Amino acid sequence: MKIYVAQNSGFCFGVKRALKKTFDAAEERKKRIFTYGPLIHNKQAIEKLTDLGVESVDNVESAKESTLIIRSHGIPLSIYDKAKKKNIEIIDATCPFVRRVQEIAREYYNKGYKVVIIGNPNHPEVIGINGWCDNNAYIIENDSGVKDIEFTPKMCVVAQTTITLEKWNSIIDKLSEKAGELREFNTICLATKVRQESCADIAKKVDAMIVIGGYHSSNTQKLFEISKKYCENSIHIETSDEIPFEMLEGCEKIGITAGASTPEWIINDVVKKIENKGGD
Ligand code: SF4
Known part of the structure; x- marks a missing residue:
């Protein structure tokens, strides 16, 4: 059995970068730190961040004398000045x-x-x-x-x-x-388009396709739609606990893709479980 993971799946470059900066900062600082707005919309990732002491705030004041991470969306210029006045360390993860x-x-x-x-x-x-x-x-x-x-x-x-x-x-x-x-x-970023094209490319050549991402994530639903168009045997799951092993029975080629808010560790977990056929 061969597993194909879509080349462009899961986080885009900007979100990946923001998440890495946040995990690195949480580990280095070993204290409560803040993000200006939720970093991503993924339950499992947010739980991991919360365990590390990362909290989302919607105003600068709440991060007083601590560290504030700017997510990939960026912020107005005035927020940088406000943060400086409040003695807040800024970690800027604005996507380039x-x-x-x-x-x-x-x-x-x-x-x-x-x-x-x-x-x-x-x-x-x-x-x-x-x-x-x-x-x-x-x-x-x-x-x-x-x-x-x-x-x-x-x-x-x-x-x-x-x-x-x-x-x-x-x-x-x-x-x-x-x-x-x-x-x-024209400042459009092609990350979404490229992710959808990669999904279609993989779905065309496999016997079964697994799309990983939140059930409420609209871009994951879109990937699932594309996947179904080219591979009847497609399924949408959130985590490795939901892998449909009966569906994969007898499949020689399995494709995997993931929505924009699906962390890499969830994708890797799914791949590993399929390779080990359900074992750890
Ligand atoms: S511009 Fe937005 S979609 Fe494109 S890489 Fe950056 S964060 Fe991702």
């Missing part, structure tokens, strides 16, 4: 791809451009980017938002990293009528 968007927003805002962010106004990443241009950006989520934008001589457009290319293209088309000079920065 998000940092690029923040820096573009700041640079063009300082050059006198009106910044437009295409994305969800309530998403922490977008709130963070806006905080790099004095909370002065137009934030639009769909085509209909363009009509509320006034004509401006100089406009700079960036994207929330997880929007689709279709959304970007359709809004950019309309925005060109709203600006004298339009500087476009």
Whole structure:
């Protein structure tokens, strides 16, 4: 029996990096430390972090004189100043791809451009980017938002990293009528697309497919849908306790993929259990 783990599965680069920084910090500091908002939405990972003394807070004050970890979504610039004043050590795990968007927003805002962010106004990443241009950006989520934008001589457009290319293209088309000079920065990160493509590639060549991730995780559900399309014998599980060994009986090739909030140790655990056929 051969096991194929999708090349791009589980955490994206930015989340993996943030999690590593957090575990390293918790082990080095050996005291209660904080993350600015929950680091990831995965029950097992959060339990592990809690055991190590990592707690999520939604305001800087709660981390007074301690360590505050900035998650991959990033934060507004003003939070760094607040933390400094409260004597808080910052560990910055802002994803470098998000940092690029923040820096573009700041640079063009300082050059006198009106910044437009295409994305969800309530998403922490977008709130963070806006905080790099004095909370002065137009934030639009769909085509209909363009009509509320006034004509401006100089406009700079960036994207929330997880929007689709279709959304970007359709809004950019309309925005060109709203600006004298339009500087476009397509800052979409392709992590999700690549993960889905890897899932399809594996599902096409295996006898059974296991998709690991939270039952409420929409990106895991999407992976499961893709997997089923190419491999009838697909199943969605959360942890290695749910591996359907009867389903795998007689399968020569087994594929595994995982949603964006599934930690590597859960994926490895599933692989190990299948290799050992249920034993430890
Ligand atoms: S920008 Fe891409 S790599 Fe970075 S955290 Fe977001 S999805 Fe992950």
